[in-house]
Amino acid sequence: MPRIAYVNGRYLRHAEAAVHVEDRGYQFADGVYEVCEVARGYIIDMPRHLDRLARSLKELSIGWPVHRNVLELILREVVRRNRVTDGLVYVQVTRGVASRDFTFPEGVRPALVVTARKVPAGSQAKRAETGIKVVTTPDNRWDRVDIKTVGLLPNVLAKQKAKEAGAQEAWFVDGDGMVTEGGSSNAWIVTRDGVLVTRPAEHGILRGVTRTTLLDVVAKLGLKFEERRFTVEEAKSAREAFISSATTIVMPVIAIDGQPIANGHPGSVALSLRRAFFDVAEKTKAC
Numbered sequence: 001m002p003r004i005a006y007v008n009g010r011y012l013r014h015a016e017a018a019v020h021v022e023d024r025g026y027q028f029a030d031g032v033y034e035v036c037e038v039a040r041g042y043i044i045d046m047p048r049h050l051d052r053l054a055r056s057l058k059e060l061s062i063g064w065p066v067h068r069n070v071l072e073l074i075l076r077e078v079v080r081r082n083r084v085t086d087g088l089v090y091v092q093v094t095r096g097v098a099s100r101d102f103t104f105p106e107g108v109r110p111a112l113v114v115t116a117r118k119v120p121a122g123s124q125a126k127r128a129e130t131g132i133k134v135v136t137t138p139d140n141r142w143d144r145v146d147i148k149t150v151g152l153l154p155n156v157l158a159k160q161k162a163k164e165a166g167a168q169e170a171w172f173v174d175g176d177g178m179v180t181e182g183g184s185s186n187a188w189i190v191t192r193d194g195v196l197v198t199r200p201a202e203h204g205i206l207r208g209v210t211r212t213t214l215l216d217v218v219a220k221l222g223l224k225f226e227e228r229r230f231t232v233e234e235a236k237s238a239r240e241a242f243i244s245s246a247t248t249i250v251m252p253v254i255a256i257d258g259q260p261i262a263n264g265h266p267g268s269v270a271l272s273l274r275r276a277f278f279d280v281a282e283k284t285k286a287c
C-alpha cells in the first residue's frame with residue numbers, strides 16, 4: 001500500500017506529492033508546522049497542537065488554510081489512509097504560493113501539507129531504557145523561537161553537531177550560560193533535592209505541547225517543580241536530566257558533553273513521568 005500525502009486539497013501518492021517552486025515555505029521558510037504523536041490509533045494531544053498552530057499562524061498573520069474542524073478531519077484521514085497506528089502526523093502551513101517578493105502577497109491562499117508515517121511501536125520506549133546523550137551548543141537562533149516555524153537551520157546544524165559527537169540531541173545555551181531547549185525538544189532536570197526544573201516558556205523556547213501535558217502529570221503526581229532557568233553546570237551535576245517532545249515523550253539524558261549524569265543511567269523520575277504521560281494526555285481517535 002503506497003504512502004499518501006495531503007497537498008492543498010488532494011490526497012496524493014507520497015512519492016509524487018509536491019508543492020510549487022514558489023511556495024513561500026520553500027523560498028523564505030515563511031510557514032509553520034506541527035508534529036503530533038500517534039499511539040495505538042490515537043492522535044495524542046491534538047487540541048493542544050492545533051491551539052499552538054493557531055497561535056503560530058496568528059503571530060505571523062497567516063490565515064487558516066481550511067477551517068480548524070476540517071483540518072482535524074484531514075489529519076485523521078491522512079493517518080487512516082497510511083494505516084498508522086503508531087507513528088507521527090505532520091502538518092505544515094505556509095503563507096502560500098506567489099511570485100518571489102519579501103512582503104506578504106495579497107489574495108493568496110495559505111498552502112497546506114499533511115503527511116504521516118509509521119514508527120515501530122515501542123521503539124522510543126526501548127530507547128528510554130538506555131537513554132540518550134546530549135551536547136551543548138550556543139543558541140544562535142532568532143528571538144521568536146516560541147513560534148513553531150519551518151525555519152529550522154540552526155536546529156539542523158545543532159543536531160548534526162550532536163550526531164557527529166555520538167549524541168542524539170543538542171541543548172542550546174544562551175549568552176548567560178543557561179540551557180534554553182533542545183534542537184527539537186524541551187530540556188528538564190531533576191535537582192539533587194528532587195525538584196523538577198524546566199525553563200519558563202517565554203520567547204526563548206518553544207512551549208512544547210508535551211511539556212504542557214507533563215506539567216499536568218507533575219501536578220497529578222504531586223512532584224516538586226520549579227519553572228526557572230538552569231545552567232549547563234547545574235544540569236551536569238543534576239540527579240537526572242531528560243527531554244520532552246511529541247516524538248520522544250520523555251527521554252532520559254544520561255550524559256551531557258560526555259559527562260555522565262549521576263550514575264549514567266536513566267533516572268526514575270523521568271521513567272515514571274513517561275509511564276504516566278498517556279494517562280493524562282488527550283487522545284483523539286485517529287481512524
Ligand code: PLP
Nearest residue numbers: 184185186206208209210245246
Ligand atoms: N522545542 C523545539 C525547538 C522543538 O522543535 C520541539 C518539537 O519539535 C519541542 C521543543 C517540543 O515540542 P512538542 O512537545 O510540542 O513536540
